[in-house]
Amino acid sequence: MSTHSDRLERIVSELVARESENPPGNEAAVAEFVHEWFADRGIDADLVTRPDPDRPQVAARVGDGEPTVVLNGHIDVVPAGDRSKWTHDPYGAAVVDGTLYGRGSADMKTGVALGMLATADFASAFDGGKVDGSVVFHAAMGEETAEPGTKTLLESGYDGDYGVVLEPTGMRTATSEKGLAWYEITVAGDPSHASRPDQGDNAIANARPVLDALDAYDTRVRERRHDLLGPAYATTTCLETGVKENVVPGSATITVDRRLLPSEDVTDIDAEVDALLDDVESEHGVRTDWERTRTYEPAEIPVDNPLASVFREQSAEIAGVPDDPWGIEASTDVRNFVNDAGTPAITWGPGDLDQAHTVDECIDLAHATTALDVLEASLTELFEADG
Incomplete structure (x- = not known):
């Protein structure tokens, strides 16, 4: 599967350039872009108007085998604040020396981009018979203000056997969160x-x-x-x-x-x-x-859950990330998977959580490209293990 960095840069730039601040909740432009991106690749995706018709979400499913892995990301961002304090336009998606700047670049539009690319890549892999499994993709609303975006998507049938919430963790695998x-x-x-x-x-x-x-x-x-x-x-x-x-x-x-x-x-x-x-x-x-x-709510799964073990091993092997058990002190939508849907889920993704909500928020594109390699290798291992 191709993991060319220019694919990732183009998508992250498009996502960051579409302001989706919450409050007030301006996710629509991003959701429409994601929906159209899937349509352009022949992938059926749904614009989900629950829980708020003015703030649509996107969900897609590819493949019909087992297991089903849900790739989840939120498309709302915190407000940029005083733009005069930013060195780069928070919605300009400027790239300087391999680093992309902008609100949401780390938290977590790069994670959303990874989910989009992995979903499209596995759609091709499933059609070609290379692996067997299913991928569900979420572009959720309202995470920054604890609104039920992800919860609604799971309740609407866009669920699976495992969940990966693609927040910035430096590719460490969090099995628990406060x-x-x-x-x-x-x-x-x-x-x-x-x-x-x-x-x-x-x-x-x-x-x-x-x-x-x-x-x-x-x-x-x-x-x-x-x-x-x-x-x-x-x-x-x-x-x-x-x-x-x-x-x-x-x-x-x-x-x-x-x-x-x-x-x-x-x-x-x-x-x-x-x-x-x-x-x-x-x-x-x-x-x-x-x-x-x-x-x-806090959430936790066993550190030796197969999902967590695979992501730890692949992150260590491909990216040199420590493979010891780890928890994240921030709160994410992983709680909706574990507590509401009873689905084992991890928080894992590209970028540094220290960049979240900061002035001149940014993402290292080389790091993000490596994360896409890790994500697709981990999914492949999960699908092959089940097969």
């Missing part, structure tokens, strides 16, 4: 004019014992550890309060980023937050309320 839950805690007060501060009840002062309790909670949860993922965290990330310089604030909002281990359940974390705030109210008389605003 989850996250974001909590917004509202601390009550009573506003007044700052010339009469004692007339009111300052929400900033009321927030102090809540912040102290959250610090103590973070210390406790860090004692929970996972062999591949390290400790759990409860990190206070935002404190919003105040309306004007001369107004005693009547409320404050604290945001907590809680990183979950596979052994933790989000409903148990809810109970921990509830108990923490009950203790603060009992001891300090501070009134609070809370809401969990976003959730990515």
Whole structure:
């Protein structure tokens, strides 16, 4: 199978050049390009309008043998932010010395491009009788904001025996990942004019014992550890309060980023937050309320699952990547495969996760081309093993 780097560069450039920021959720132009790309190669692909008809997804299936491997990528990207800080236009897809720059180049339009090319290559291989198996391709919406893009595709029948979420891992094979839950805690007060501060009840002062309790909670949860993922965290990330310089604030909002281990359940974390705030109210008389605003569940499969073993071995042999078991601290749509569909899945792909969401985000095209070699070799081994 051809893995010429110019094929990859052309597709990644086309994907990056189509802005698909989320929020607000501008995936349509990318989805339409991917759909047309498959059609031009005689491959049936579907524009899937669930869960949002204004934000279509793409799904394709080639082959009719076993096993079926799902290649999954999301087509939304985080906003580029202040473009004046970028050396290269975030949607210019500039290539300098073999490195392609642009928003989504690492996270994760290069992974999407790998999935597209591998699907097309295996369509030819299946038709030619070289191997027997099936590949399902996903170009999903909404991953950056925990929307049910991948979940909807799996529920709609675009599923399989294995899943590969093509996020940037430097071609390391992640069999486990942390989850996250974001909590917004509202601390009550009573506003007044700052010339009469004692007339009111300052929400900033009321927030102090809540912040102290959250610090103590973070210390406790860090004692929970996972062999591949390290400790759990409860990190206070935002404190919003105040309306004007001369107004005693009547409320404050604290945001907590809680990183979950596979052994933790989000409903148990809810109970921990509830108990923490009950203790603060009992001891300090501070009134609070809370809401969990976003959730990515943790996920894990055995490190010796055949899918993981094959990708570790091929990544080591072809790319020189360490072949030891590994977990990813970020959260990905692999949770939808493992937790929702009961499908063994890994997070694996080209590029460096450190590039995700950064100014001048970029991808090394030679590295990405090697990743395509690894991906196709791994799929071939899985298909031949089953045959």
